[in-house]
Amino acid sequence: MICSRCRATVVVTARVCPVCGQALEGRPTTPLVIDYAPSADAPRGALHEATTVIVRRAPSEPNAPAQPLSHDELAAVAADIGRALVVPQWRRWWWKMLLIGMALYLAIDRVWLATGNLFLLPQLFVIGTFLVPIVYTAYLYEDGTLYDVPLTHIALIFFFGGVLGSLAASLLESRLITSTGAGFFGQLSLSNALIVGLSEELAKLMVVLPFLGWVRRRFPTLMHGIVLGAAAGMGFAAFESMGYAFYALINQNAAAMHDTIRLRALLAPLGHGTWTAIVAGAIWRERLTHGHPLTTNAMVAFLISAGLHMLWDYVPAITLRGIPLLHLLIGAIGLLILRFFLLAARGHDGPAYRERSLWRALRLYFAALWLELQHLTREPAPPKRRG
Template sequence: MKCTNCDYSNHDEVSFCVNCGERFLKKNNGEDENSFFYEFAHYVDFVPKSERSIQPKFHNIFSRVFRKHSNLEAERLFIVGTALTTPKLSEVKDTWPKPWLFSRVFIIALLIFAGFYIGLNYFNNVNFLPGLIIVGAFAVPFTILIFFWEMNAPQNIAFYQVIYFVFIGGILSMLAALVFFDILKHNTNPIAIGIVEETAKTVTVIMFVRFRKYKYILNGLLIGAAIGAGFSAFETSGYALRALLSGGGPNLYNTILWRSIFAPGGHVAWAALTGAAFCRSKRDRHFKFNMLLNFKFLRVFILVVAMHAIWDSPTLGMYPLVQLFLMVISWVVVFLFIRAGLKEIGKRNLAV
């Protein structure tokens, strides 16, 4: 369907041009329809019905990554989550969202990092160093966070709130970890590290998702991912600075590179899993401590702690293949939770 206003080619099922916003007149039995609606669940409008599925197939999820998108599409993504733009539950479809913005965010982050690298290494301007560390530390965690934000089908969390969770949740979880380490007399064996850091992030996640507004599994995934992204980026920044002070430039870039490669399977995914598990056990109820004893929550928390402990193990964690295997496990469980979250929305729709 070509737009008569800007000549942009759109999918046949859209009710407005994704480039200029021009509304289309669609015919039904030879008569013009004058009723139009704006679906904030934009991914439903742009995806043909034949592609919709609740099955966890990669081609269903990433089918829009390599398509051309306009600035208008990105702008519509960022307006969701407010009191005026959160769709009703009946308008939310229990189908796989089709995220794409996260890939653009990653490309932009790489270009910015390249700019800082050029300024620091070719022009020898040390003023570029802080930016290089910050962008290098945030690039991958923030990209993964955008993916979780696009997958949040209820679209009830505004982007400014996500940023709040990243910075406030990130620093609170790090401080909580320091408190727990102090209680354990700075015990640094892998099991202790896994328990301490995952407990710190889980406590922080619960602080935010305890409110009844965040009652969906997909909400827990997003908020957990935001806190995990903050924790991961702040930690990487610290390690990068220490690597620079101890071994110079090569150590700095190696630290940023390897921590970025494995960032998708680390703190971001682990915190997302515990957030989703807690929301699944909480449902619409107010927070009570006995929710933490729920078996469905405990088994996910134990799994996360075990993966973290193996990741930090001096014998197993030193092998990249082990970390890659842990990443695969993490994301298999993540996609299972996404599927469960979409099914949850479908059941709630039937109950409405």
Template sequence: MKCSQCDYSNPEAVKFCLKCGEKFFKTGKQEDDNSYFYEFAHYVDMVPRFERSVEPKFQNVFSRVFRKHSELEAERLFIVGTALTTPQLSEVKDTWPKPWLFARVFVIALIAFAGFYIGVSIFNNANFIPGLIIVGAFAVPIATLIFFWEMNAPQNIAIYRVMYIVLIGGILSMIASLVFYDILRNHINPFTIGIAEELAKAIIVMIFVTDKKYKYILNGLLVGAAVGAGFAAFETAGYALRALLTEHGAAFYITILWRGLFSPGGHIAWAALTGAAICKVKGDQPFTYNMLFKFKFLRIFILVVIMHALWDTPIPGMFPFGHVFLMAASWIVVFLMIRAGLKQVGERKLRI
């Protein structure tokens, strides 16, 4: 599919050139704005079926990260999830997507962080400190969240909605955890911390996924990851500021560095798993609180609480190797959930 305008070689079956936007197939009739934008849903994933992987092999899933991508590809990815650009179920691919945009987002955030670091450490300009904290706290969580967004095969959640959940869900879950801390103030230990924070995030995730729109396991993963990303970023920003005010400068940078590196396997992965479990139990049915007592949900929630408790347990030699192990274990379960979500999409397509 070579474009006649810019000579760019496009994947098969696309209707627009991914580089210049030239439309390949014209119907010869006047098209309204709705039909024009709806066509994005047919190819917005940009990945031909033969390039996708059914099995969760890392060399396949991440094979497009280091390929060259046009700016137009990124722009079209960001328009999915609206009423005009959400594909029908029959058009959704149930094979493993190949995300790549998350890596670009991370590189951009890393460049911005380097700029703020230069302003603080070399020029000693205090005006750069807030930016350093914000970018340092949000860089990895947002990049990880974009990964979950790209893996959301139904493509039914817009990026605007995702950012809304990050900000509102993040702060509400933090406030809810403070309420539980106040209730458990005489019994604070790693296990009760895990219960308080994971239950707080679970409640906020429930509030969002009660919407009938979120009926897929992959939707729950994304919504949960959004709440977890907000929680992780806000918490990291708070700890970084505390380190800056109470300790020497090295502790400030170490706090941002380690919490950023471990955030994908902590709050983000745990909340994503909780969200996936809720949507797996809920399905197409209206949400009821009785669903939270089903084994399918409880086994995931208990696993998440145990992981969180182990993460906070002051075991000698636990850091960093124990946290790396817990992070890997969390992501193994995440990929199993992604596989279950893609299987769910495939089963629903067969019912049509």
């Protein structure tokens, strides 16, 4: 898309030109007056180089003063400008980062095996366990989902979700788990799996809830809650995977360490990131509809995530070519629940999205999803013969 005022090239999803502030044709938006002060070492021209940006509502009459925007209008403008700036810069970079990270991981692994240099092990742990979470975050930036969230905020919630979440979960589990016996399937016992699920989901919420209080006005939408919760969950998954990889190396061998890193990297988007995104999405949803985040619906979402986590730790590892099938099934259920919040964030309409009770909304959502699947798999009736 080309801006009619300054002829700058702008992504098609933008509503406002990031260079001159012109409202783009075909995009209904609030008439704006955008003024900004350039930085000391950059000439006036590009909006993203400005040190101060003032956005006001355009006056209805020539001599009338410009009115300030509401919080919702300002958030929408920041989102549109941010999308126009960020999307071209990050386009198609997530898969490049993935390929480069995989190449570096393989190179460090080969050098370590050839030289036996133990100083390379930390690099192997960091790249192997953090690659997928970082690529996931980069994909969100490229897709425009995190276009108006500063990278420092993402880094903070990612880091604190991993470090503080792991500390809180360790303290809770050490006090609540009293037996170390294996369960019926050889994994954790049902009670210990329940304790782990509740403790770790609660530990990640200890990071998400203070962040909600900090940014509740700046990032108010449901999509913000989903992606910020996912960032906290992916941070927890990265640090936890590093611990599992180190444990496998110390107690088994290098091959077990590599298997642990590869498996947990494959399953990372299906686990902690999804579970925390579900709870955070429900919390943001309640804040939007009820004005306060901690309601019965938020508790339902927390119990759903903790239940999925419990099953993840309890079910047997039935594998096909090294891939745990039951864990993939549990991950798919979590993704389908997360899809409900994503569709709601994108403004989908229907009985499920208008229902205020989360439990009934999910029942309506899965019923509609089942009908869609039946419609897709139903064989078309053969054409009737004439005559």
